[in-house]
Amino acid sequence: MRIGLLGTGPWAGMAHAPALSEHTSLDFAGIWGRRPEAAKELADRHGTRAYDDVDALLADVDAVAVALPPAVQADLAVRAARAGCHLLLDKPLATTVEQGRAVTEAVQEAGVASVVFFTSRFMTETEAWITEQADAGGWFTGRAQWLGSLFADDSDSPFADSPWRQQKGALWDVGPHALSVLLPVLGDARRVTAAAPGPGDTVHLVLDHAGGASSTVTLSLSAPAAAAGNAVELRGEKGVSVLPDSDEGAVTALLRAADALISAAGTGRPHPCDASFALRVTEILVEAETLLDRAGR
Template structure:
């Protein structure tokens, strides 16, 4: 599969470009970025070509990987799908529900494959654990915490403008939801959303299967307190999400494998754009509750 990359930021440099260049099932055709100089530097580093125009890159590829802020991603994804290109997208799918719906509509109309890179879903041990717990069923409640120190560590590469604007809810919230939804079921409603220190938020979710869950999300945790974990309790007892020996680069490689498979056989992946839309809808509902609380 011939693939191009949209984006030149930290994630594109640290993960996307190296993975696309090394992947045996991909031909890394080139890079487009909003900063042409950065695009050329990244392309030169990986022996590929920098493109000044989005459409020129789309004309040369079968698929694109996207590593840009969510509001930019939505517009580019619609444009790429309209050109008939398969999509390896980042989370969150878009900065608004309307933007996410536009992506899903474009993917559906063009009949292209889509995979949203929810990192945990593409790590081998967590992936197997999620499938096992979903099969077991009978879960009563769950708790997820995703705590980062992006805004407390000095000169953190991921303290980007969109993360400062959207906070932990939109940055690490998708990771937590990507684990809880396939195990506990869809969310009927966000029962509560409360702010904590910095950008910290606490959510209470009511799931369609009758279970409830709580989420604690932050990018302003002290470095010593950072980390993630998921625990669920039910008829089978207590189960905890296992850690993985694999890293984000390995996970992205598996996401690329999933995109190739979906493009080849036409079967949607569980983490496709439609799932990305559902996650976006839940984030927006929680954000609305937080905004209403601030206004009150």
């Protein structure tokens, strides 16, 4: 599968480009970015071609990976799907329901495959745990915490200056991770029953799930470094189960996401983390954001 990369920022350089270069079933055909000089530098580093024209890249490949802000990603994903390209997208799919729906409709109309990179869903141990807990059933409640220190005073993260993260905060940056774990186990969120702000960009959510359970979600990019970390705990008929840690990095997880895209494209069977699932995540986050805005966040 010939694949191109759209995007040249820190995430493209740290994760996407290395994974596309390393994957033995992909031909990493080229890179396009909004900054041509950055596209050339990244392409040279990985032995591929820099494109000045995104449509020229789309015409030359079978698939694209996207490492761009969600609003930019959504528009280009529609364009790529209409050009017949399979899509390896990042979370969040979009930050409006309208943009997310446009992507899913373009995917369906073009008959292309889509996989959205919810990191935990492509790590071996965490994905196995999610599958096991979904099969077990009988869950009464769940608790998820996704706490980062991106905006902490002592942060040196290359993502701290990201305009869309500064605008949308933890709800949109790490909220998709939490939902990608909870929804396949507890069922779709029938509604967000409460949403409250905390320190910095911290938010607290309460979800009512189709499986009968409820869950609480705490999200932040403003936590002190010593308090940062992720945790998911389920309680139900079989006791307590905790999401295991994983030592797999983003590149390894992206290699597995690329495997999933190749499989979906070859078989025609949608992956569980396709654009439709990502749209549902977007809808839930929009609902939460609306409640937070009403509360005067």
